[in-house]
Amino acid sequence: MSTALRFDPIRLPPYCQQLRNEVRGFLAEEIAAGTFNPQSPGSANSDDARGFSKRVGARGWIGMTWPKQYGGQARSFLERYVVTEEMRVANAPVRQFFVADRQSGPTLIRYAAERIKQDILPRIIRGEISFCIGMSEPNSGSDLFAANTKASKVEGGWRINGTKIWTSNANVSDYMIGLFRTSPATKDNRRHGLTSFLVDMTTPGIVCNLIGQMSGQMEFNEVVFTDAFISDDHVLGEINGAWKQATSELAYERSGPERFLETYTVLTELVRALGPNPDIRAAEGVGRLVAQLHTLRRMSVSVAGMLEAGREPAVEAAIVKDMGTIWEQQLPHRVRDLAAFIDPDATNHATLNERLAFNIKIAPKLTIQGGTTEVLRGIIARGLGLR
Numbered sequence: 508m509s510t511a512l513r514f515d516p517i518r519l520p521p522y523c524q525q526l527r528n529e530v531r532g533f534l535a536e537e538i539a540a541g542t543f544n545p546q547s548p549g550s551a552n553s554d555d556a557r558g559f560s561k562r563v564g565a566r567g568w569i570g571m572t573w574p575k576q577y578g579g580q581a582r583s584f585l586e587r588y589v590v591t592e593e594m595r596v597a598n599a600p601v602r603q604f605f606v607a608d609r610q611s612g613p614t615l616i617r618y619a620a621e622r623i624k625q626d627i628l629p630r631i632i633r634g635e636i637s638f639c640i641g642m643s644e645p646n647s648g649s650d651l652f653a654a655n656t657k658a659s660k661v662e663g664g665w666r667i668n669g670t671k672i673w674t675s676n677a678n679v680s681d682y683m684i685g686l687f688r689t690s691p692a693t694k695d696n697r698r699h700g701l702t703s704f705l706v707d708m709t710t711p712g713i714v715c716n717l718i719g720q721m722s723g724q725m726e727f728n729e730v731v732f733t734d735a736f737i738s739d740d741h742v743l744g745e746i747n748g749a750w751k752q753a754t755s756e757l758a759y760e761r762s763g764p765e766r767f768l769e770t771y772t773v774l775t776e777l778v779r780a781l782g783p784n785p786d787i788r789a790a791e792g793v794g795r796l797v798a799q800l801h802t803l804r805r806m807s808v809s810v811a812g813m814l815e816a817g818r819e820p821a822v823e824a825a826i827v828k829d830m831g832t833i834w835e836q837q838l839p840h841r842v843r844d845l846a847a848f849i850d851p852d853a854t855n856h857a858t859l860n861e862r863l864a865f866n867i868k869i870a871p872k873l874t875i876q877g878g879t880t881e882v883l884r885g886i887i888a889r890g891l892g893l894r
Contacts, residue, residue: 564634641685767831822890
């Protein structure tokens with residue numbers, strides 16, 4: 508069954524600009540207070556990340572789109588888009604709340620027991636707790652349906668054994684939403700047999716092993732489960748039918764501005780270094796990059812509008828993620844080429860080189876996290892009826 512692609516030409520309404528100004532003012536205050544340094548490549552891992560998260564929550568900018576009965580504000584996805592965009596451009600330390608805000612909270616709203624919602628959602632909104640996502644496993648890459656970490660039924664709940672890997676920030680997260688195998692896949696449906704669970708990361712039998720990266724960051728984890736007990740009321744949604752939930756969840760994960768802004772800072776530093784009168788070669792190169800960025804942003808805003816309308820644009824989100832991560836992965840290399848003939852006495856030359864060095868090192872992961880390019884293109888092809 509094919510899907511007609513649709514990217515509506517949505518423009519952000521005036522009230523979003525007012526919100527944008529509020530967010531910029533807040534971030535300027537945080538920078539002045541020394542919470543984080545937007546010029547530092549590693550500022551997303553600020554020592555005051557939890558404090559920052561609580562202050563963002565106090566502003567009402569976490570769980571903005573969620574129902575008021577859980578502490579949300581029932582605001583629009585377009586307003587949330589503006590907050591995300593400004594946070595990313597400023598290189599703010601959002602890791603403590605971002606996953607919970609973007610996808611874990613919406614998943615709990617749809618599938619969790621009411622007691623769980625009443626307990627956890629308000630704490631997310633206040634910026635008090637953080638989430639990670641347990642999907643990828645050793646030897647299965649981004650093929651979620653090959654997951655083998657097993658949840659076995661026992662009295663009152665489930666025993667989990669196995670390993671998740673590349674789990675971002677698991678070592679500092681309070682909860683995980685994990686995908687575990689509760690039954691074997693069937694011959695006719697390899698998607699069968701997976702169930703989603705809410706996992707308290709302090710549960711006995713869970714160990715997080717940090718995985719270093721060549722950038723020096725230590726955000727990835729190997730998460731090992733050894734007879735970890737999860738109670739029945741922490742099952743999310745349909746037993747053996749979580750593949751449908753995972754597909755919906757990834758529509759939130761794959762379509763936001765974070766999917767093309769992770770290396771954005773090298774572009775702003777390039778423009779600063781080139782100054783107001785770049786040569787023709789540099790001007791053409793920057794113009795091309797800005798045009799591509801503008802196109803990606805329009806597509807991403809369109810997906811936000813679809814989410815606002817209650818649709819699940821899984822294929823469109825996969826396209827944004829595919830194109831966006833390839834673009835942000837290639838951006839540092841394009842900037843390095845354009846910067847080859849910049850005057851070494853440019854005032855920000857050292858900053859530009861520092862940012863290039865860091866972003867070139869993190870670039871390889873960008874087309875993997877959230878689904879590899881190959882997996883995304885399979886989703887797109889299926890949506891278009893090509894497979």
